[in-house]
Amino acid sequence: MTHTAYKDQDLCCEDVPVRELAEEYGTPLYVYSKNDILTRYRSLNGAFGEQPHLVCYAVKANANPTILRLFADEGAGADVVSAGELHQALKAGFPPERIVFAGVGKREDEIEYALQQKIFAFNAESTGELQTISRIALRLNTSTRISLRINPDIDAESHPYITTGLHSNKFGIESSKALEVYRFAAGLPGLQVTGIHTHIGSQITKVEPFTATAQFVAQLVGQLRDAGIHLSHIDFGGGIGVPYRNAIRHEMLPEENGTAESMTDPADVLRSILPILQSTGCTIWVEPGRALVAEAGTLLTRVLYLKENREKKFAIVDAAMTDLIRPSLYQAYHQIVPAVLDTYEHLPMDIVGPVCETGDFFARDRVMPKVKPNDILAVLTAGAYGFALASQYNGRPRPAEVLVNGDRVRLIRPRETFEDLA
Numbered sequence: 001m002t003h004t005a006y007k008d009q010d011l012c013c014e015d016v017p018v019r020e021l022a023e024e025y026g027t028p029l030y031v032y033s034k035n036d037i038l039t040r041y042r043s044l045n046g047a048f049g050e051q052p053h054l055v056c057y058a059v060k061a062n063a064n065p066t067i068l069r070l071f072a073d074e075g076a077g078a079d080v081v082s083a084g085e086l087h088q089a090l091k092a093g094f095p096p097e098r099i100v101f102a103g104v105g106k107r108e109d110e111i112e113y114a115l116q117q118k119i120f121a122f123n124a125e126s127t128g129e130l131q132t133i134s135r136i137a138l139r140l141n142t143s144t145r146i147s148l149r150i151n152p153d154i155d156a157e158s159h160p161y162i163t164t165g166l167h168s169n170k171f172g173i174e175s176s177k178a179l180e181v182y183r184f185a186a187g188l189p190g191l192q193v194t195g196i197h198t199h200i201g202s203q204i205t206k207v208e209p210f211t212a213t214a215q216f217v218a219q220l221v222g223q224l225r226d227a228g229i230h231l232s233h234i235d236f237g238g239g240i241g242v243p244y245r246n247a248i249r250h251e252m253l254p255e256e257n258g259t260a261e262s263m264t265d266p267a268d269v270l271r272s273i274l275p276i277l278q279s280t281g282c283t284i285w286v287e288p289g290r291a292l293v294a295e296a297g298t299l300l301t302r303v304l305y306l307k308e309n310r311e312k313k314f315a316i317v318d319a320a321m322t323d324l325i326r327p328s329l330y331q332a333y334h335q336i337v338p339a340v341l342d343t344y345e346h347l348p349m350d351i352v353g354p355v356c357e358t359g360d361f362f363a364r365d366r367v368m369p370k371v372k373p374n375d376i377l378a379v380l381t382a383g384a385y386g387f388a389l390a391s392q393y394n395g396r397p398r399p400a401e402v403l404v405n406g407d408r409v410r411l412i413r414p415r416e417t418f419e420d421l422a
């Protein structure tokens, strides 16, 4: 399904060779395929069949305004985690009744803003937060739907920094206290306690943790019903993983090794959880981020210098951890391929950026086709949590972003300038 592939020896995003994009827009550059995003959204949305549902795009994965508008126009909802994201979502055209507000630490001004905008629901995470929402709702003479985020203590088997469903994580309400907190919330004025929210982590590559969470949720919804609390919607969160290795195969590329990511197709996840959740009679909401945009995005960078320190070979490129921090932060793996394949010679090397940090790398001891200065490299599967986590550290303006649709290219965020560093 991926829309980034070689045509002969030229890497293309849809119909456009990425080396042309690097020449025209400069590097570092984020390139996204519009049709990749749309295909993934439509396939996930379609996999619900007749089940009443809403796919809420997790804005944090990639908040480019044009990309947000694509989802809004498709009829998606939005999952936001701050007043800033709520503002971005509203501006992109998501109707308030398709927006949910999650997050472990919502400030009073953020709650007030969301109440004024009449969003669909808050996903609340503590009794303190419930009291605050209730108090502000009363002051504004309004009321709101509430889902309680319950922490099911299920291991998503992902990186520790992006695992959220364990009791040792800061997220959600401990499952053993769920009934008690539901009763407490039901007694607070201004709140209609209508939902349950779970989100156990990100980059989950197996179906089992999702199935276990669905069983947990279905059981709890039944228990709550017996206690007189009737829920109408389940927000099942996001977290579906994507394959970062061997994203592209070609006879001139080395086969990538390491832990194989046996992948969870989003439709497979739905096939396993829907029959379990359907027994509750609730509307089902999901909040995918990565699964919708990661594979659509590529970060292009130019090789500046080659350097050898004893046995180590380095390719120093013009992108850095400031443009894509995932390798530095989570030891994340991204396949890196040349924009133009011109050799069968493969060498192990480190691909590093110019920032003054040893942690500024994209790959270590990576077997790659031999590169030379001025070559363009493509860091694949960079559409989620790429630009979104970019910074200006070391006085580096953030990169430009372009969206490709067939043979058409649109600049969807200009490159920052020195003025933006002020």
Ligand code: LLP
Pocket: 058, 061, 079, 102, 103, 162, 199, 201, 202, 203, 237, 238, 239, 240, 287, 288, 289, 290, 291, 326, 330, 384, 385
């Ligand atoms: N819903 C909630 C409540 C979340 O916290 C998240 C992600 C999502 C949905 C979307 O999860 P996704 O479908 O994208 O896995 N920066 C990290 C990922 C952090 C995820 C944070 N929460 C990374 O680059 O891997």
